Amino acid sequence: MRALWRDRTFTQPVVWVTTFFMIAFHIGAIAALFVFTWKAFFVAMLLWWIAGGVGIGMGYHRLLTHRGYKTPKWVEYLLTIFATLTLEGGPIFWVAIHRMHHQNTDKEGDPHSPQDGGLWSHMGWIVTGQSIHNDSAVLLPFVPDLRKDRFHVWISKWHWIPMTVLGAGLLFFGGWSFLLWGIFFRTVLGLHSTWLVNSATHMWGSRRFQTGDTSRNSFWVALLTFGEGWHNNHHAHPQSSRHGLAWYEFDPNWYGIAALRMMGLAWDVKAGKLEAPHPVHSSS
Ligand SMILES: [Zn+2]
Ligand SMILES: [Zn+2]
Numbered sequence: 095m096r097a098l099w100r101d102r103t104f105t106q107p108v109v110w111v112t113t114f115f116m117i118a119f120h121i122g123a124i125a126a127l128f129v130f131t132w133k134a135f136f137v138a139m140l141l142w143w144i145a146g147g148v149g150i151g152m153g154y155h156r157l158l159t160h161r162g163y164k165t166p167k168w169v170e171y172l173l174t175i176f177a178t179l180t181l182e183g184g185p186i187f188w189v190a191i192h193r194m195h196h197q198n199t200d201k202e203g204d205p206h207s208p209q210d211g212g213l214w215s216h217m218g219w220i221v222t223g224q225s226i227h228n229d230s231a232v233l234l235p236f237v238p239d240l241r242k243d244r245f246h247v248w249i250s251k252w253h254w255i256p257m258t259v260l261g262a263g264l265l266f267f268g269g270w271s272f273l274l275w276g277i278f279f280r281t282v283l284g285l286h287s288t289w290l291v292n293s294a295t296h297m298w299g300s301r302r303f304q305t306g307d308t309s310r311n312s313f314w315v316a317l318l319t320f321g322e323g324w325h326n327n328h329h330a331h332p333q334s335s336r337h338g339l340a341w342y343e344f345d346p347n348w349y350g351i352a353a354l355r356m357m358g359l360a361w362d363v364k365a366g367k368l369e370a371p372h373p374v375h376s377s378s
Contacts, residue, residue, distance in 0.1 A: 101211030103218025113221045119181065119285075122278025126271075134268065134275035138283075141179065141260075141276050143346075146284040147320030149176030150188075151347035152354075155322065158185055158240065159192045162335035163351055163363040171245050175256050180284050184250030186240050190233035191226065195292075196332055197236075199307035206292040208308065216293035217285075257281075287318040295325035302339075303330035313344070321345030327366065334366030 126134075153173030156162045165173075174185050182188055191205050198204045205226055208215040219226065226232070240246040257277070264272040290312075299310030303326055315323030316338065322328075324337040324345065331339075338345030354360035 098211070098213065101218060102214040103211060103222050106218070106222035107224050108222050109220075109224060115181065116217075116221055116285075119278055119282050122274055123282035126274035126279035129271040129274055131271050131275075134271040137264070137268065137272055138275040138280040141280050142284055143320065144176050145179035145280070146287060147347055148350060149173055149178070150180055150182065150284075150288060151320050151322050152350050153177045154182075154185060154188045155192065156335050156337075156347060156351065159189045159196075160333050160335075162333050163355075163360045165354065165360050167245075169354070169359050171249075174246065174249060178249060178253040178256045179260060179281075180288070181257065181281050182285070182288060184253035185246050186237050186250035187233065189240060190236040193236040194233075196329070199305075199309070199329065200296070208293060208296045212293055212297060215296060216289045219292075220289075287315075288322075290315045291319055291322050291325055295323055299323075299326070301326050303327065305329045311343070316344055320350075321347040331366030333364045335363050336365040339366055339368050 126138075153170075154177045157165065157170060157173060177188070178184060194203060194205050195207075200207045200209050205223070206215045206219040211218065234241065240250075261273055261277045264276045268276070295310050295312045295315050296308045297310070299312035299315070301310055305326060307329055309326040309329035311326045312323040315325070317323070321337050321344065324339070324343050327339050327343070328334070328337050335351045336345065336348040337343075338348060348365075351360055351363060355363055
């Protein structure tokens with residue numbers, strides 16, 4: 095990890111539109127603390143799981159990026175709509191960035207490696223990563239499958255609509271506390287949780303597999319991301335729909351996929367296993 099003053103964040107121009115929304119959402123999240131109600135809090139927690147776990151973890155990541163299982167189209171589209179509720183962009187942007195990360199992990203071409211700085215890997219690449227935001231030509235070759243699908247092309251352009259509709263609904267039915275908790279606080283919590291997978295689990299945690307990158311397993315990031323924190327397992331077995339490979343590795347997104355399979359809504363589920371002989375453990 096680089097010293098803060100050499101962090102790549104400070105060498106790139108600010109992306110003002112993204113930065114404006116990031117600041118506005120953080121202000122809204124702080125404002126939520128002044129209108130706390132338990133009802134609003136539980137609405138926020140439920141939406142955190144629906145958007146961050148079911149949407150990003152089960153949808154954008156394990157289904158769309160890695161095709162670790164198959165579902166009916168309506169399930170795929172529903173998970174995609176849930177994922178747009180996180181302010182993490184549409185599926186074409188998200189999936190392309192993440193496939194780039196797997197192809198070039200911690201090397202030239204990785205969109206968010208802590209090799210370029212810890213702050214950069216967490217959020218610098220989003221608020222100052224000019225090239226990624228402006229040069230869609232770099233991203234498109236990574237998502238030929240999604241570009242063929244009219245729904246994914248459409249929702250990638252209009253990804254802010256579900257969030258806006260949800261926000262209007264929360265304001266109408268629950269007032270300001272529901273809006274501030276269910277949209278602003280919940281979104282900021284979800285963003286930092288997801289970003290920790292790019293920053294923390296490439297810096298801190300244990301390594302079960304000797305992958306050629308810095309990926310690590312982190313139980314606390316797994317708790318915040320419904321299972322995405324078993325990131326060393328994931329880099330070793332990218333296609334596996336199961337990230338928590340040991341029984342004690344809490345992985346609610348995997349339980350969700352297993353539940354879909356039980357309902358007949360998921361099939362061809364790829365699931366990695368702990369191989370014999372015993373995998374190498376090392377922690378640092
Ligand atoms: Zn990674
Ligand atoms: Zn991945």
